[in-house]
Every structure is written in C-alpha cells, then in structure tokens.
Amino acid sequence: MRVIRKYANRRLYDTQQSRYVTLEDLRRLIIDEEPFRVEDAKSGEDLTRTILLSIIIEQEQADSDAEVFSNDLLAQLIRVYDMSSPLPLARYLEQGTQLMLQQQQRMQNQWQQAFKNSPMELMREMAEENMRFWQSALQKPSQGDDDDKPS
Template sequence: MSKEVRLIKKYPNRRLYDTAISGYITVADVKQMIIDYVEIQVVDAKTGADLTRQVLLQILLEEEAGGSPIFNNMMLFQFIRMYGQASQSVFAPFMEQNMKLFHDWQKVAQETAPAGNASWLKPFSGGLQSNAGLLQWQQSLQQQTVQFWQNMGVMPKEEKS
C-alpha cells in the first residue's frame, strides 16, 4: 500500500494552496508536514511543473539562516566544488544512504528510549567521552568518510611523515 501524496499548489504570488484542506498554508506549515512524515508534492498552479525540490531547498535555507545551522562553510564549499565533477554522481547516493542509516538509527534509539526521555541524544550533546563505543564508532565513520572522499579525489590525501 503506497502512501498518499499531499498535493500543494504554488501560485505566482508565491502563496501555497493545500488541496487536502482546500486552504492556503505557509512554508512553516509545509515544514511541519515534512517533520510529521507527510508525503508532499508542490506543483506550479499554472503549469503543473514540480516545485517540490525548490520548496524543500527554501526550507533548508531558512533553517540554515537560523541559530543552529547544520552546514558549516567548509561543507558548503565542498558541496559547491562537487557540482560538475565526476564524483557528483557518486555523492548523491552516498549522502542518501548515510542519511537513511542515521535516520534508521535515530528511529530505533527513540523507540527504545522511555517516553519523553531524550537520553539517547546525550552522547551527541557533549557526553561522547563517557561512551567509548560511540566515540569509536564516530571516529571510524569519520575515517571511512575521509578516505572515501580522498579516493574520489575530492579531498587531498594526507601525506604520511
């Protein structure tokens, strides 16, 4: 059984119309739908062109402009350098798989934590030293990622002394 996709129409005046509720919504409403795992598709009301990606990027830009951005300047530089390179075709599936793995891990961690208890987040909020296994896992993942990008030619290989 496939999940129903909620259709949102975007009008030339940049207003968003949610066809499920027959009313106008905001970008913040779209963000909340995504957080709530509602499958959406945004289309141009006049042409029917798919604008979902543009709206998702707009949400990301607004989040990044806020107080706790995920992407630092170095990461953004690397993303920009990736475009047009042969490694670009490898990057998207790599990131997609890593995001899926993290999401799956996060979901299991949340489901196994007592209700209302975010203790599963403690290792990520400064308590890494107290959890050697998690620290080792993070370092291993970091090494593998750096090695992957070095082998792809995106990052320079470190010279051994």
C-alpha cells in the first residue's frame, strides 16, 4: 500500500514516488483503484478519511453539474449522527454504491454489445437485481453493526 505523508504545511508527500502530490493526484489513484494511506508525518495518525472527504468536497465545488450531495442530503446525514441508535448507514451506502458502480459497468458493456441484447431485457435484469439486493440488505441482520456506531 502506498503511503502518503501529510506535513504541517498541508503538503502531501508520496513516499513511493518521492514527490509532493495534490488532492487531484490522490483522486487519480482512487480512480485507478490503487490503495493508499495518508498519515500525519509527525504522529503517524491515519488521516485517510479526512483526505478522502477533502477530495469529495473539492469535486462538489468544482462542478455543480456533478453535485452528489444536496443540502437536504447533507442535513439528513448530520441527523443520522445525532440518533440515539444510529442506523448502519455505512454498510448500506457502501453496498448500494458498489451495486450502482457494477450496474454502470454492466450498462456500458451492454451498450457496446447493443445488437446482441435488447435494452428492455437489460433494464428488466437490473430492476430484478436491485430488488434482490434491497430485499437481502433489509432482511438480513447486519454483521458488524457495532463497527458503524460512533465511539
């Protein structure tokens, strides 16, 4: 795993490539599915989540057409943190996002092979897959729900 060190001057240093990097460089690593860990250069504390959130904020501000987090959604997420028994939201968001990405890839593959399968058949299959996923996610007791609770 690639280690990125964050210095007090807010600069990020890629220890593998021996060079300073930007949030955009880290975004490219994410897209390329290259794992990395961001740590504080002095304490060694894991700062990866903070940096990932910074990348999301930068993307949200850069392109208003690509906005993912509306004000209402952000307000709802803040309310989840204030619940006496927080929902296992992380698990649902991770699984739902993974399903969406898989379906996006499948859709792109299907468009490339459009002459072999009808679009209606693809949409039917995706709808069935969504139903199976959400039925499964809502019926199974979550494993590791304690990991999702704030400390």
